[in-house]
Structure formats: structure tokens, C-alpha cells
Amino acid sequence: MDKLSSRCSVPGSSRSCVLVCLWSLAASFLLYPVLWTLGRQLHSTLTGIYIPGTYSVVFVNSPNEQIARDMARYFWNGVIEENTEILLLIKTKTSKVQLLSGYIRLMHPFEIPEIFSLTMDKGDQHYFKWLEEGIAKN
Structure with a gap:
């Protein structure tokens, strides 16, 4: 002291x-x-480099389709938009995400398609083994 x-x-x-x-x-x-x-x-x-952890994906439970539509309205270019979209889930190796993103940008009609990746940290080991075998064949 x-x-x-x-x-x-x-x-x-x-x-x-x-x-x-x-x-x-x-x-x-x-x-x-x-x-x-x-x-x-x-x-x-x-x-200009994205820092991981800056953005989050939020999954929201909705009791019905109308409430989901009400919550899904968003602003785009100064106008409130309400569109129907289909969510496509593609499972792949994290090392292949950039290659997949390039392919999607070539195929997608939007100027800036919504492409992001969430890593799978936890899950069923049998599923991960099955996924690895399926990706290895392609």
C-alpha cells in the first residue's frame, strides 16, 4: 500500500x-x-472489409401469414415494399461460400442478392457426416 x-x-x-x-x-x-x-x-x-459479427440473422416466429406479412414490410429506395420471397437454404463447406456466392450473383436477377453464411457450430454428428459425404461426391 x-x-x-x-x-x-x-x-x-x-x-x-x-x-x-x-x-x-x-x-x-x-x-x-x-x-x-x-x-x-x-x-x-x-x-471496405466486412468484419464478422457485425450483422445478425433474426428468426421470428409468427402465428399466421398475415402477421408475418405485416412484419415483413421494409423500406427500399424510399418506398415501403412488400414482396413474396422464397428462402433457399444451401448447405456447403465454409471454404466454398465465396465460390457459391459468385455463382449465385451470376444467376440471380437482383442487382444485390441477399447472400450470407451462418456457420454450423453445433448439431447432430450423423447429419454432419452425411453432409460431408454428399459434398465430397460433388
């Missing part, structure tokens, strides 16, 4: 120095997530 109080620039007792140090440490922990997020956004903006 004497070493700490001898280095502390806060006048007064060593107890106030400890409190100041604890406050600084707590503020650092509280600000870390904010500074980390701002740093990631700045890096992404300057380099």
Missing part, C-alpha cells in the same frame, strides 16, 4: 488513491465494448 501511495499523484490519503485507481479501472471496463465497436466500424469503413 505504501508503494501505491508513493506513486499516486492524488493528494491525501492512500485510500483516495486506491479509489481513484479502482474508478479508472472500472471506467476502462465499461468503455471497452464501446471503443471496440467503434474501432471495428472505423476499420470496416476505411478498408
Whole structure:
């Protein structure tokens, strides 16, 4: 405690120095997530490189089709859009996602098709074995 109080620039007792140090440490922990997020956004903006974890996919349960349609309205080019879309799930190796994305962009009618990948971290090992065997054949 004497070493700490001898280095502390806060006048007064060593107890106030400890409190100041604890406050600084707590503020650092509280600000870390904010500074980390701002740093990631700045890096992404300057380099044009997508940072994993920036966006999320949200799955929403709906009691009926009408409520799902009401929730699915979105803004596009300043206009509220309501379209019917079909979700296509393609399972592949993560290493092949870029190649698959290129193929989809060639085939898709939209200027910017909605293409993203979610890694499968957990699941049934029998399914993963079956998937590996199916991908290896192609």
C-alpha cells in the first residue's frame, strides 16, 4: 500500500488513491465494448472489409401469414415494399461460400442478392457426416 501511495499523484490519503485507481479501472471496463465497436466500424469503413459479427440473422416466429406479412414490410429506395420471397437454404463447406456466392450473383436477377453464411457450430454428428459425404461426391 505504501508503494501505491508513493506513486499516486492524488493528494491525501492512500485510500483516495486506491479509489481513484479502482474508478479508472472500472471506467476502462465499461468503455471497452464501446471503443471496440467503434474501432471495428472505423476499420470496416476505411478498408471496405466486412468484419464478422457485425450483422445478425433474426428468426421470428409468427402465428399466421398475415402477421408475418405485416412484419415483413421494409423500406427500399424510399418506398415501403412488400414482396413474396422464397428462402433457399444451401448447405456447403465454409471454404466454398465465396465460390457459391459468385455463382449465385451470376444467376440471380437482383442487382444485390441477399447472400450470407451462418456457420454450423453445433448439431447432430450423423447429419454432419452425411453432409460431408454428399459434398465430397460433388
